[in-house]
Amino acid sequence: MTALNELYQQVILDHNKAPRNFRKMEDATKRVEGYNPLCGDHFTVYVKVDGDRIVDVSFEGAGCAISKASASVMSAMVKSRTVAEAEELFGEFHRLVKGELQGEEEIERLGKLAAFAGVSEFPARVKCASLAWHTLHAALSSSEQSVSTE
Amino acid sequence: MTPSDTDTVTEQFRKMVSIAGCRHQFPLLRQYVNGKPLVYFDNAATSQKPQAVIDAMMRYYQESNSNIHRGVHSLSERATQSYEEVRHKVRAFLNARDHREIVFVRGATEAINLVAHSFGRLALREGDEILISGMEHHSNIVPWQILCEERHARLHVIPITDAGELDLEAFPALLTERTRILAITHVSNALGTVNPIKQLIAQAHAKGIPVLVDGAQAVPHMHVDVQDLDCDFYAFSAHKMFGPTGVGVLYAKSRWLEEMPPYQGGGDMIKSVTFEKTIYNDPPYKFEAGTPNIGGCIGLGAALDYLRELNMDAIRRFEDDLLAYATARILTVPGVRIIGTAREKAGVLSFVMEGIHPHDIGTVLDVEGVAIRTGHHCAQPVVQRFGLPATARASFAFYNTKEEVDAFIKALHKAREVLG
Numbered sequence: 001m002t003a004l005n006e007l008y009q010q011v012i013l014d015h016n017k018a019p020r021n022f023r024k025m026e027d028a029t030k031r032v033e034g035y036n037p038l039c040g041d042h043f044t045v046y047v048k049v050d051g052d053r054i055v056d057v058s059f060e061g062a063g064c065a066i067s068k069a070s071a072s073v074m075s076a077m078v079k080s081r082t083v084a085e086a087e088e089l090f091g092e093f094h095r096l097v098k099g100e101l102q103g104e105e106e107i108e109r110l111g112k113l114a115a116f117a118g119v120s121e122f123p124a125r126v127k128c129a130s131l132a133w134h135t136l137h138a139a140l141s142s143s144e145q146s147v148s149t150e
Numbered sequence: 151m152t153p154s155d156t157d158t159v160t161e162q163f164r165k166m167v168s169i170a171g172c173r174h175q176f177p178l179l180r181q182y183v184n185g186k187p188l189v190y191f192d193n194a195a196t197s198q199k200p201q202a203v204i205d206a207m208m209r210y211y212q213e214s215n216s217n218i219h220r221g222v223h224s225l226s227e228r229a230t231q232s233y234e235e236v237r238h239k240v241r242a243f244l245n246a247r248d249h250r251e252i253v254f255v256r257g258a259t260e261a262i263n264l265v266a267h268s269f270g271r272l273a274l275r276e277g278d279e280i281l282i283s284g285m286e287h288h289s290n291i292v293p294w295q296i297l298c299e300e301r302h303a304r305l306h307v308i309p310i311t312d313a314g315e316l317d318l319e320a321f322p323a324l325l326t327e328r329t330r331i332l333a334i335t336h337v338s339n340a341l342g343t344v345n346p347i348k349q350l351i352a353q354a355h356a357k358g359i360p361v362l363v364d365g366a367q368a369v370p371h372m373h374v375d376v377q378d379l380d381c382d383f384y385a386f387s388a389h390k391m392f393g394p395t396g397v398g399v400l401y402a403k404s405r406w407l408e409e410m411p412p413y414q415g416g417g418d419m420i421k422s423v424t425f426e427k428t429i430y431n432d433p434p435y436k437f438e439a440g441t442p443n444i445g446g447c448i449g450l451g452a453a454l455d456y457l458r459e460l461n462m463d464a465i466r467r468f469e470d471d472l473l474a475y476a477t478a479r480i481l482t483v484p485g486v487r488i489i490g491t492a493r494e495k496a497g498v499l500s501f502v503m504e505g506i507h508p509h510d511i512g513t514v515l516d517v518e519g520v521a522i523r524t525g526h527h528c529a530q531p532v533v534q535r536f537g538l539p540a541t542a543r544a545s546f547a548f549y550n551t552k553e554e555v556d557a558f559i560k561a562l563h564k565a566r567e568v569l570g
């Protein structure tokens with residue numbers, strides 16, 4: 001596979017074309033906006049947290065295929081996990097796109113997230129891939145209303 | 151056809167040929183990126199430098215480096231002379247009346263900030279207005295916003311049409327008795343639109359309003375004559391016109407430079423300093439505090455020599471042809487929409503592709519060796535005007551070729567293939 005096909009895997013193209021949980025959430029407990037000023041990506045992430053469990057996640061906005069697919073996959077992956085589990089997954093994802101995970105096994109363990117492994121070959125795109133995650137992190141951890149990748 | 155017509159046609163043809171042959175004088179262009187021959191289409195961000203510019207700067211540092219306007223020694227005199235010669239070259243390049251109307255700055259951004267700060271202090275009172283356009287680069291928006299905030303003045307904006315041209319019908323009413331300056335771009339970096347600035351300047355002057363022209367995207371592509379335009383200020387950066395980064399020019403009519411207070415204080419901008427009173431130097435030195443970018447100025451001088459040799463009118467014709475070719479070719483790519491379809495354009499082809507985000511286009515093109523810019527091009531309001539978060543932008547210089555356009559088009563097809 002070429003680096004390009006590795007980057008734009010079918011999973012990513014699918015989620016870009018038909019993003020999951022792509023909607024506004026009226027009864028969200030938290031809503032945070034994330035920007036990537038460099039390329040104009042702009043998403044709003046909604047979460048509904050009950051105790052320490054994420055009951056629902058959704059997002060809206062516009063961005064490149066990588067950022068949109070990442071938001072979509074993220075929303076599907078973290079739903080019904082605990083806050084701590086979601087944060088741990090973010091850590092793993094971050095290491096994945098920075099190319100810090102070693103070996104197939106470690107990568108495969110990430111399930112659908114593994115589709116983003118190709119991002120590590122494109123340093124300029126790491127911010128796109130992690131925008132939604134940074135935004136979710138802000139929603140889960142702080143009182144901030146907006147985050148920026150810059 | 152008279153004999154003299156034949157002569158000019160022959161001469162023009164010779165110039166066109168020499169432009170086509172100049173590519174090898176740009177060493178950076180001779181490289182592979184991601185295993186593909188580099189196609190550099192990001193000239194609006196910054197241009198590449200000919201060997202002559204690189205050599206001139208190296209020679210300066212190897213043979214003449216010294217501080218200017220201060221030493222009695224020979225090196226300093228030589229450096230001062232070289233530096234001041236560039237001022238004369240810029241005067242000739244812009245056809246300014248006097249070399250003392252040329253102020254060296256860091257770039258277009260600093261030139262505009264200088265005017266906003268200094269002319270702004272001189273001219274702006276509470277309730278006054280500043281007029282800009284809807285297609286300005288952030289550097290011709292933000293300094294005026296800062297000034298307006300300080301002075302409790304208002305910023306007004308000339309709207310733009312769907313084609314990306316200024317709305318000339320809305321324009322006259324925006325020139326009011328409170329308007330203190332019109333600050334407008336000559337060529338839009340996001341759309342490529344060439345504005346009819348001579349006409350705008352005349353209309354503003356009829357109401358006694360001075361005009362600053364942001365020429366950053368004009369000087370690499372066309373002949374500029376500041377006396378003919380009759381602008382009050384003209385700003386540009388050397389790095390977009392084949393010179394080095396870190397140096398630029400503010401042209402200003404003498405009467406303004408006389409009246410305007412200094413921008414920064416320091417060495418070189420004074421005649422005498424005591425703790426009681428400082429006497430400022432005469433323009434342009436009044437506006438050149440501190441040791442300037444001497445090496446950069448020398449590089450700018452070499453770029454001006456280079457452009458004079460090629461001839462700006464010949465460059466314009468060559469690039470018009472290239473842009474027309476690229477425009478026709480890109481329209482054959484399914485789902486492409488050009489953003490900015492003004493009747494007169496220079497150097498820029500902004501576009502979007504249905505269903506593909508510009509950033510993804512940029513990545514695929516980069517893998518194919520084609521360098522373009524994606525995003526809002528530091529002109530967010532223009533891109534928003536078209537209801538877009540971003541565009542992809544190919545921008546050209548005279549060293550680009552139709553073969554490169556072909557490679558670019560092929561890469562766009564590839565983007566469609568990869569991204570569906």
Ligand SMILES: Cc1ncc(COP(=O)(O)O)c(C=O)c1O
Nearest residue numbers: 257258259287289339366367387
């Ligand atoms: C139209 C326009 N004005 C001003 C600037 C600012 O130039 P610089 O960053 O060199 O100061 C640019 C650069 O992109 C530009 O395109």
